[in-house]
Amino acid sequence: MSTSESATIDQGPTWRALQSHAEDMRDVHLRELFVEQSGRFACFRRQAAGLMLDLSKQRWRPKTLDLLLNLAREAEVPRAIEGLLAGARVNRSEDRPALHTALRLPADASLVVEGEDLVPGVHRTLSRMATMVEKFHAGQWRGATGHAIRDVVNLGVGGSDLGPLMVTHALADYRPPGVHEINVHFASTMDGSQLADYLSRLNPETTLFVLSSKSFTTIDTLSNARTARDWLLSRLENAERELAVDVDRDLVMRQHFIGVSASPEKMSEWGIAEANQLEFWEWVGGRYSLWGAIGLPIALVVGMAGFRELLAGAHAMDRHFREAPLEDNLPVLLALAGIWNVNFLDIRAHSILPYDGRLEYFASYLEQLEMESNGKSVTHDGQVTSYSTCPVLWGQLGPNAQHAFYQLLHQGTQAVECDFIAPLRRYDDIPDEATRAHLIDQHRLTLANCFAQSRVLMLGDDAIDEPGERPSHKRYRGNQPSTTLLLDRLTPRTLGALIALYEHKVFVQATIWDINPFDQWGVELGKQIAGETERILASHQGLDAMDDSSRGLIESLWRAEDT
Numbered sequence: 001m002s003t004s005e006s007a008t009i010d011q012g013p014t015w016r017a018l019q020s021h022a023e024d025m026r027d028v029h030l031r032e033l034f035v036e037q038s039g040r041f042a043c044f045r046r047q048a049a050g051l052m053l054d055l056s057k058q059r060w061r062p063k064t065l066d067l068l069l070n071l072a073r074e075a076e077v078p079r080a081i082e083g084l085l086a087g088a089r090v091n092r093s094e095d096r097p098a099l100h101t102a103l104r105l106p107a108d109a110s111l112v113v114e115g116e117d118l119v120p121g122v123h124r125t126l127s128r129m130a131t132m133v134e135k136f137h138a139g140q141w142r143g144a145t146g147h148a149i150r151d152v153v154n155l156g157v158g159g160s161d162l163g164p165l166m167v168t169h170a171l172a173d174y175r176p177p178g179v180h181e182i183n184v185h186f187a188s189t190m191d192g193s194q195l196a197d198y199l200s201r202l203n204p205e206t207t208l209f210v211l212s213s214k215s216f217t218t219i220d221t222l223s224n225a226r227t228a229r230d231w232l233l234s235r236l237e238n239a240e241r242e243l244a245v246d247v248d249r250d251l252v253m254r255q256h257f258i259g260v261s262a263s264p265e266k267m268s269e270w271g272i273a274e275a276n277q278l279e280f281w282e283w284v285g286g287r288y289s290l291w292g293a294i295g296l297p298i299a300l301v302v303g304m305a306g307f308r309e310l311l312a313g314a315h316a317m318d319r320h321f322r323e324a325p326l327e328d329n330l331p332v333l334l335a336l337a338g339i340w341n342v343n344f345l346d347i348r349a350h351s352i353l354p355y356d357g358r359l360e361y362f363a364s365y366l367e368q369l370e371m372e373s374n375g376k377s378v379t380h381d382g383q384v385t386s387y388s389t390c391p392v393l394w395g396q397l398g399p400n401a402q403h404a405f406y407q408l409l410h411q412g413t414q415a416v417e418c419d420f421i422a423p424l425r426r427y428d429d430i431p432d433e434a435t436r437a438h439l440i441d442q443h444r445l446t447l448a449n450c451f452a453q454s455r456v457l458m459l460g461d462d463a464i465d466e467p468g469e470r471p472s473h474k475r476y477r478g479n480q481p482s483t484t485l486l487l488d489r490l491t492p493r494t495l496g497a498l499i500a501l502y503e504h505k506v507f508v509q510a511t512i513w514d515i516n517p518f519d520q521w522g523v524e525l526g527k528q529i530a531g532e533t534e535r536i537l538a539s540h541q542g543l544d545a546m547d548d549s550s551r552g553l554i555e556s557l558w559r560a561e562d563t
Ligand code: F6P
Pocket: 157, 158, 159, 160, 212, 213, 214, 215, 216, 217, 218, 221, 286, 287, 372, 520, 523
């Protein structure tokens, strides 16, 4: 059966078989699953593209996985994967393909979509990025007063912020040696608080802003950009007087702003010089865009060679996704574990727990990737889904979260699926012997915590052999499912594969849920009403049409503004 017009996936035979299997599994504790199946780790472990996935601590049996794989076949996942990678118009509500995978194709590949080979255009943009990066790294990108640019501030939000922010932080160790160092910063908040902080600290003569916005209409980014432009113009005019140099507006715009957008017209209208415009395409979604020009801050940190390694890692995962059979396919298996938890075990919270400080922003990156993609309740045919879709997903660095919300994971009333993520090796290249030894110890300690936590979440009280009864407030019920993802090392290549793994996981889940992971209509109404509210705040007109609460809040603001 395919998920055609009328029949939804939950009406099919496999869904029903899974429901009845879930009934049988309801009272089975994870500890029993390990007792009944020796070699469980080997049975549920898979490897690809430098990543190892341990799914043995999921609350499932081999039979469960067989049924879930049938579900994936019933939802025509293999055909959907092919369609995604070949450039089918998978984003149906916006009638366009979702071709982030094209951004990581090698230069000698070809991908003809609707009569056009996309690869040359992708590599043209990469070459333009390379030229810019070289210029920065050679200290030759100079500000209007002639000083080399030292600080680059990315102004963007959502997909135009979270990906580059996460990756630059994760790969800061991979700065190429011997280049003119560029400090990369990120300002996303609409209220200007991050930007104000940078403006108070940075030197306008050596600061450049990258305006990153696919649409180039996002008010958060445009209001930060306007503040930045006025700051530069007024501060550099002062410099002109003090230094007796010629600083005109065009020069400032040319030397201090780069734009990245799918709308060259809007970039030009705003004042971005044509030579400083990096384009990306309507067929790349914002939250899937770090692989192209939106990744410029990443390339500024790791160099173009590092950036290409990131792309190569993602491409390795794309190939695995396309070629591996479903039962060995990492993104498919990760997706199926999530489907089993959400739709059959009723576990609708999912926590992302990296055990590596460099992955500090990984959870917030995934929050957008997963929840903006799959936080949907209408199928492709416009039917309201009769089943749950994306769980609430959040996270934090695992060791820090141990001192914050793990209490809930261990003893709260919520069942939560957890993803533990860690590299096996770290710090062995630190030159100073004593520091290296200490840091390697710290890494081992971190892994001990990572492995311990997934074990305690699984076994509860049985994780420890302690005689005697414990009072109930000291008891752990365990039975919380988790996945552990191990990387040999955190490198540009393995990080690329890790991100692509989650991108494809999201796609597989969306395919099974029959929803569109590439649009985000749910954010539009809020933007529209914010615009109307802003007009009321400024004009003091139209308050009568508001509800009582909103009226009360607005009047509080007006009173505050009057005093
Ligand atoms: O409002 C949501 C959203 O459109 C995200 O999907 C996107 O990543 C973000 O805003 C930023 O959009 P843009 O890159 O067009 O400024």
